[in-house]
Amino acid sequence: MLLTNEEEQAEREQLARDYLEMANAALDLANRENFANPGVLEKAGECLMRALQLKPDYLEAFLALAYLSAQVGLAQRAEDALLQAQNLAPHDPRIAALRHEIQNYFKQVPVSPQPYLDLEPLLSHRLLKPIFPEQAKRIAEKLDALDFFS
Numbered sequence: 310m311l312l313t314n315e316e317e318q319a320e321r322e323q324l325a326r327d328y329l330e331m332a333n334a335a336l337d338l339a340n341r342e343n344f345a346n347p348g349v350l351e352k353a354g355e356c357l358m359r360a361l362q363l364k365p366d367y368l369e370a371f372l373a374l375a376y377l378s379a380q381v382g383l384a385q386r387a388e389d390a391l392l393q394a395q396n397l398a399p400h401d402p403r404i405a406a407l408r409h410e411i412q413n414y415f416k417q418v419p420v421s422p423q424p425y426l427d428l429e430p431l432l433s434h435r436l437l438k439p440i441f442p443e444q445a446k447r448i449a450e451k452l453d454a455l456d457f458f459s
Contacts, residue, residue, distance in 0.1 A: 325364035332356035332373055336380075353377055368397045372407060379411040387411050 312320070335353035342349065354377055360370040375390035391411075394404050 321363045325360040325367055325370070328356045328360035328363065329367070329370050329373060332360065332370075332377075336373070336377065350377065350381060366397055368394055368401065371397070372403060375407055375411065379414060384411070384415050 332353040335349050335356065339346070339349040339353070344350070354374075357370050357374045357377065360367055361374070364370070371390045371394040375387045375394065378384075378387035378390060388408075388411075391404055391408050394401070398404065
């Protein structure tokens with residue numbers, strides 16, 4: 310059975326939502342495990358990139374990618390994701406609020422990460438603790454391999 314363009318688009322959008330849901334579940338799991346398993350964050354990144362491949366204008370996926378990027382110490386990638394989100398929804402207050410939280414977080418991390426980054430009102434995550442630098446480097450390398458912005 311062949312799908313119409315509208316049906317195919319609806320399936321792609323549903324699949325993108327499913328990938329975002331899986332990414333958010335992975336981020337929640339990482340939080341519950343105190344970021345002991347960096348592979349969980351890698352999977353979250355993969356799910357977000359897949360969601361954006363399916364739906365390149367997916368605002369919520371860009372917000373989640375900005376959050377994940379900040380969590381693993383990728384300030385520029387977080388800003389890139391926020392810029393993409395801002396292009397999609399210039400007046401969405403979540404973008405400015407998330408940018409402010411991320412910028413404040415990175416201002417406080419010159420030597421060692423703060424004990425937490427609280428973005429609960431924005432992305433429905435509890436108090437999150439930063440991961441160790443060696444874990445962040447490995448996850449950053451995995452995210453670079455999936456680079457959506459190049």
